[in-house]
Amino acid sequence: MAKANQRNALLQVYDLLFAEYGPQHWWPAKTPFEVIIGAILTQSTAWTNVQKVISKLIAADVLTPPAIRNILDKWLADLIYSCGYYNVKTKKLKAFVQHLFDNYNDDLDTMFKQDISDLRLELLSIHGIGEETSDSIILYAANKPSFVIDAYTRRIFSRLGYDEANASYVNFQALFTSNLPQDAALFNEYHALIVNHGKLVCKKIPLCSNCCIEVLCKHQT
DNA sequence: GGCCAGGACACCA
DNA sequence: TGGTGTCATGGC
Numbered sequence: 001m002a003k004a005n006q007r008n009a010l011l012q013v014y015d016l017l018f019a020e021y022g023p024q025h026w027w028p029a030k031t032p033f034e035v036i037i038g039a040i041l042t043q044s045t046a047w048t049n050v051q052k053v054i055s056k057l058i059a060a061d062v063l064t065p066p067a068i069r070n071i072l073d074k075w076l077a078d079l080i081y082s083c084g085y086y087n088v089k090t091k092k093l094k095a096f097v098q099h100l101f102d103n104y105n106d107d108l109d110t111m112f113k114q115d116i117s118d119l120r121l122e123l124l125s126i127h128g129i130g131e132e133t134s135d136s137i138i139l140y141a142a143n144k145p146s147f148v149i150d151a152y153t154r155r156i157f158s159r160l161g162y163d164e165a166n167a168s169y170v171n172f173q174a175l176f177t178s179n180l181p182q183d184a185a186l187f188n189e190y191h192a193l194i195v196n197h198g199k200l201v202c203k204k205i206p207l208c209s210n211c212c213i214e215v216l217c218k219h220q221t
Numbered sequence: 222g223g224c225c226a227g228g229a230c231a232c233c234a
Numbered sequence: 235t236g237g238t239g240t241c242a243t244g245g246c
Contacts (some may be wrong), residue, residue, distance in 0.1 A: 043228040049244060084243040088229080130229045150227050183223090195227055 006178040013160070014186075017193035024192035027140035029054075032108050034063060035141040039133050040092050041083045053080045055207040065106040069097040092128025093153040099126050120146065131169045139191070145184040148191045152198030 023186050028047075029035045034054065041050045042185070056079050057063040062071055071079075077090045078113075104111045111121065116138060122133035138146035157175075159166035164175045179187060 039227085042226090044226065044241090045228085046226040048226090052244095082243065083243045084226090085228090088241050092229085098236080120242070128229065132228065136227080148227085152227065191227090198227080 005181070006175070009160075010176065010179050013192070014190050017197055018189065021193055021196050024189060024196055026188055026192035027136075031141075032112075032141035033065060036096065036108075036137050037063065037068075037093065039136040039140070040096065040123050040128060041080060041089060043089070043092075043133065044085070046081050049083050053083050056080075056082075065097045065100050069091055088174060089128075095127040096129065107139070110155060113143070116144050116146055119144070135173075139184060139187055143184050145177075145182045145187050147180075147187050149173050149176075150191075150195065152195050153191070156194060 009077065027035045027038065028051075029038055036049055037057070038054060041053055054063070060079060062068060062079070073090050073094065077086045077094065080086050080089055080093075080181075083089060100106055100111065102106065111122075114122070119138055119142065120134050123129045123137055124131070129137070135146045135148040138144050139148055149169055154165045154172065157172075162175065164172045176187075176190075180190075
């Protein structure tokens with residue numbers, strides 16, 4: 001597909017999703033640190049489970065870097081139990097807050113002052129933070145334009161006939177970053193809309209214009 | 222009871 | 235470099 005057509009098609013998908021669902025107001029968190037904790041906890045886990053755990057962490061007054069750093073592994077594992085993979089995720093949460101303390105004295109703002117590529121590399125070097133989680137943190141916690149590729153994105157754009165959906169994470173991400181304006185608000189809304197649509201389709205909830213995607217499929221193929 | 226959910230890592234060929 | 239097993243609860 002020609003570059004201009006690709007750009008127009010991506011914007012058309014965005015417009016249809018936005019017209020259908022409206023603004024999503026993502027990420028559902030009150031602070032950048034809460035975004036990061038949620039991004040780690042939601043790995044391969046339904047968001048409803050994460051919400052319960054976030055509430056528990058707030059109730060226990062441990063949703064801060066020093067509190068997560070100092071709490072015993074066993075207690076943290078108990079608190080995040082409902083998310084699944086609680087032993088693995090305990091290590092991941094601990095690894096992040098330790099990194100934040102060692103390098104920035106718990107100051108996220110300083111960490112986020114880097115440009116996107118440096119920040120992404122640094123996040124990827126932390127245990128438990130892969131490509132999707134790092135992009136989620138950059139976009140939703142640091143408010144910088146880094147497009148998030150997740151299972152929903154691949155599924156939907158694969159259905160739309162994009163071969164890039166089967167490519168590596170970075171190559172698929174380039175489809176969006178090379179065709180869309182580098183706008184954090186746009187990337188934020190686009191990914192949120194994709195996830196919202198994906199969830200509804202996944203739950204087989206009938207959508208009056210679920211057909212918007214079906215129509216696009218016919219146009220693309 | 223089976224399947225899947227807003228992944229990442231360790232290990233192996 | 236790519237494929238596979240593992241981590242695990244909760245909702246439908």
